[in-house]
Amino acid sequence: MSLEELMWVEKYRPKELREVVNQQDVIERIRPLIEKPTEMPHLLFAGPPGTGKTTVALILAKTLLGPVWRDYTLELNASDERGIKIVRERIKTFAGYVDRSVNIPFRLIILDEADEMTHDAQTALRRIMEESSKHTRFILICNYSSQIIEPLQSRCAIFRFRRLEKEEVLQHLSEICKKEGVEFEEGSLELLYEITEGDLRHTINLLQSAVTGGVITKESVKKQAGTMGIENVRKMVDYAIKGKFNEARKILVELLNINGVSETEIIKMTSEVLMRDDRVDHGKAAEIIAEYDYRLAMGAHPEIQLTALLSEIEDFLK
Ligand SMILES: Nc1ncnc2c1ncn2[C@@H]1O[C@H](COP(=O)(O)OP(=O)(O)OP(=O)(O)O)[C@@H](O)[C@H]1O
Numbered sequence: 001m002s003l004e005e006l007m008w009v010e011k012y013r014p015k016e017l018r019e020v021v022n023q024q025d026v027i028e029r030i031r032p033l034i035e036k037p038t039e040m041p042h043l044l045f046a047g048p049p050g051t052g053k054t055t056v057a058l059i060l061a062k063t064l065l066g067p068v069w070r071d072y073t074l075e076l077n078a079s080d081e082r083g084i085k086i087v088r089e090r091i092k093t094f095a096g097y098v099d100r101s102v103n104i105p106f107r108l109i110i111l112d113e114a115d116e117m118t119h120d121a122q123t124a125l126r127r128i129m130e131e132s133s134k135h136t137r138f139i140l141i142c143n144y145s146s147q148i149i150e151p152l153q154s155r156c157a158i159f160r161f162r163r164l165e166k167e168e169v170l171q172h173l174s175e176i177c178k179k180e181g182v183e184f185e186e187g188s189l190e191l192l193y194e195i196t197e198g199d200l201r202h203t204i205n206l207l208q209s210a211v212t213g214g215v216i217t218k219e220s221v222k223k224q225a226g227t228m229g230i231e232n233v234r235k236m237v238d239y240a241i242k243g244k245f246n247e248a249r250k251i252l253v254e255l256l257n258i259n260g261v262s263e264t265e266i267i268k269m270t271s272e273v274l275m276r277d278d279r280v281d282h283g284k285a286a287e288i289i290a291e292y293d294y295r296l297a298m299g300a301h302p303e304i305q306l307t308a309l310l311s312e313i314e315d316f317l318k
């Protein structure tokens with residue numbers, strides 16, 4: 001069985017616009033683009049994680065470019081190879097091809113996590129977009145459009161993806177359960193939604209991992225959400241290292257209050273993550289974590305202590 005069939009997030013990734021959950025505003029504005037591809041502008045998709053941005057971009061690519069879509073689509077993750085080099089080299093090479101042998105309207109460049117690009121890279125991208133716009137269209141994808149420089153924003157039609165609503169997510173989850181022959185306890189799907197807050201990738205992953213013996217219970221959902229903690233801790237630490245304190249703190253509060261992970265679990269996982277991170281001075285990190293661990297053991301307030309720890313993580317960098 002391929003990974004696509006094994007993982008429900010991929011197995012149930014919508015292949016057509018009508019299968020996309022929520023996002024009616026976006027879908028209504030996308031449809032006309034498909035009918036008149038030559039008039040399609042560059043696009044900017046903005047919105048929270050797991051709400052369908054990449055999914056819709058891929059549907060567009062397949063619909064506009066047909067069976068050869070892979071050959072005419074360049075998918076890049078701007079944050080993988082951050083900076084200006086990738087913008088200049090890979091995009092330029094790809095955008096530079098002029099190829100009219102197949103009846104396609106343009107080449108498509110899907111640039112994920114565009115908000116992670118440096119200011120310089122975005123400026124370079126702006127020029128490349130202008131130079132290549134005769135044969136190329138861009139779909140820029142980001143979480144926050146405010147992180148995209150104004151001249152890029154103004155060259156794109158902006159589509160805002162929203163957090164998915166409860167009713168529609170529950171409907172979607174129960175359909176997946178039906179297709180998979182999985183029973184669910186009353187209230188368990190609601191709980192899934194509450195834990196994952198409209199991030200459907202997270203919801204479906206949690207759903208799949210919470211199945212035990214063909215059944216999903218509230219208990220299994222809670223248990224699974226707890227063990228997913230390490231992933232969230234990794235995210236939390238990463239934000240803290242990058243100085244994004246508010247984002248880091250948000251994850252901490254969720255772990256403590258929604259996922260019900262204990263403070264000792266959190267500090268243990270934080271330590272594990274930090275000790276595996278090459279950016280970090282491990283000696284320094286160990287010393288300070290030990291101090292917080294001691295305070296927690298002495299009964300200090302967990303949320304206050306862990307928040308203070310987060311604020312220090314930035315200083316652990318080598
Ligand atoms: N609106 C949606 N309708 C149906 N399924 C969705 C929707 N949004 C997300 N999903 C599910 O979640 C998975 C991930 O979605 P997708 O890759 O489109 O998220 P994204 O918005 O690009 O998130 P990120 O910002 O993290 O990249 C899909 O494979 C699909 O199973």
Ligand SMILES: [Mg+2]
Nearest residue numbers: 053054055112
């Ligand atoms: Mg995506």
